[in-house]
Every structure is written in C-alpha cells, then in structure tokens.
Amino acid sequence: MTHFFKQLSGGLVNRISSPLRGVGSAIALVLSLWLWVSGAAPALATGVYELPVVRATDDTWIVDEGDVLSRLNEGNISGTLSSLSKKTGNNVRLVTIHRLDYGETIQSFADQLFEQWFPEPADQANQVLLVLDTVTNNGAIHVGEAAKDLLTDEIATSVVDETLAVPLRQGDRYNQAFLDVTTRLSAVLAGNPDPGPPVIAEVDQTEGTFATPEETAESNATVWVIGLLFAATVIPMATYYWYQMR
Numbered sequence: 001m002t003h004f005f006k007q008l009s010g011g012l013v014n015r016i017s018s019p020l021r022g023v024g025s026a027i028a029l030v031l032s033l034w035l036w037v038s039g040a041a042p043a044l045a046t047g048v049y050e051l052p053v054v055r056a057t058d059d060t061w062i063v064d065e066g067d068v069l070s071r072l073n074e075g076n077i078s079g080t081l082s083s084l085s086k087k088t089g090n091n092v093r094l095v096t097i098h099r100l101d102y103g104e105t106i107q108s109f110a111d112q113l114f115e116q117w118f119p120e121p122a123d124q125a126n127q128v129l130l131v132l133d134t135v136t137n138n139g140a141i142h143v144g145e146a147a148k149d150l151l152t153d154e155i156a157t158s159v160v161d162e163t164l165a166v167p168l169r170q171g172d173r174y175n176q177a178f179l180d181v182t183t184r185l186s187a188v189l190a191g192n193p194d195p196g197p198p199v200i201a202e203v204d205q206t207e208g209t210f211a212t213p214e215e216t217a218e219s220n221a222t223v224w225v226i227g228l229l230f231a232a233t234v235i236p237m238a239t240y241y242w243y244q245m246r
Contacts, residue, residue, distance in 0.1 A: 045099045045100055045101040046065055046097035046098060046100070046101075048109065048112045051097075053116075054093060055118075055123075056091070056117075060093070061081040061091075061092065061093060061094065062081075062093075062095075062178075063093070064095075064096050065096055065097045065098060066096030066097055066133075066134035066174075067098070068096055068172075068175075069174060069175055076179070077094065077179065081094075081182065081186070084190060087190065088191075089126050090128065090147055090150070090190075092129075092130070092182070092185050092186070093117070094130050094178060094181070095110075095113065095130070095131045095132070096133075096134055096174075097131065097132070097133055098133070100133055100135075100136075105140075106131060106132075107140040109133075110140035110141065111140075113129060121145075124144045124145070125145055125147070126146045126147050127144040127147065128141065128143050128151060129142045130164070132174075132177075134174070137168045139160045139164045139165065141157075141159060143156050147189065150188055150189050151188050155188055155194055158196075158197050163181050163184050164178075164180070165177075166200060180198060183195065184196075184197075
C-alpha cells in the first residue's frame, strides 16, 4: 500500500511540474525570439587593435570595417586622397566601424586609433583621421598639428557635424557622405577655399499621421511577441488545469 501511494504521489508531482517546466521553457523561447525580432541580440564591438595597421607612408586611405561603401566609391575616394597626398603631403584616412566597445566614445576611439597608427610626432603632423560608427552614425576627426594650418578646428568640426552627418540624416547615404567629406577635405588641405558644408534645401512638408516603415515593423514585432508571450503562458497553464481535472 505504501508503495502504491508513493507511485501515485510521484505521478501527480510529475504531472503538475511538467506544465510548469513548460512555462519556463516557453518564456525562454519567447525572450530569444524577441531578441531576434527586435534586433537586440548583442553584436561584436570593434576595438582599436582589431583594425588593420596603417602607417604614415602606407597607400591606404579607407578602412571600411562597417561595410557601407561601394567598391566604385572606395576606388574614387582612394584615387582622390592618393593624389592629394602626392601633391601636398597631407594624408586623409577614412574609417568606418560597426559598434563601439562599452564606455567608448567615437572621439576617444579616433584619438586612440590615431596614436596607434602614427605613434611618432613627425608621422602625425600631416595626418587627418576621420572615423564613423555605423550603428549610431556618430563621427569624429583627429587632425595632425601641421595639417591644422589649413584644416582648422572650426572646419574640422563642420566636416563631421555637417558634411558627414547631413547625408546620413537623409537616409544613411554613406557613399554620398564620404564623397562629400573627401571633396571638402581635399580642397581645404590643398590650400583652396573651403567649399563649406552641404546646402540643406528647406522642404515644406504637411505633417502626416502615417507610420514610417520602421514604426510599422516595430509595431508588428511587438504584436508577435505579445501573442507568443500569451500563448507561452496560457497554454501550459491550461494543460496544468486539464491534468488537475482528470
């Protein structure tokens, strides 16, 4: 008789605990799906020492780790910057990365990369380094001391905040942004007049209430997750009560 009650109680415990274990598994699955749908899964950050090493005498003008530039534009930009270097001795390096390390800023990253690539003051003098993080679209620039005679702090700031940023705000136009940056920096560092930032045309738009594609996608993802979360909670509990009623 004692053996019978042990078997009976063990069976009830298993019947009760199985649905509850199912709840935990289902919730874990839903959370994983949420990370996948929302794009919140962690991505590897780019560290300074993970980039290829560029020296002052290297004929390397673009390091596109963010993979946002077309081969055609890379070739055009490299040709322009190579010509600038041969004519003036001023060198411009353009870098894109995809995600910064935690606690890093785009400016601190650019400063560290500048020091790593050009450790000697003589090598730094005529170098200009511009870096863009393609996750945030934040940019930074570091200008060597000799190059500052032509590329002043005011112009350098404008290059990042306007020449680089405007095309990105208009729809992640990376190729256009770097072409504009190359054109402006090449003119200034060659001793020509500063062409200035891009002209922003004012467009009179009637405010609408239509959702953007990004907002629609986010809304759809939220609906899916709520539905999955509801199913993951209700179905195991319903199974539990069904076992209880048997």
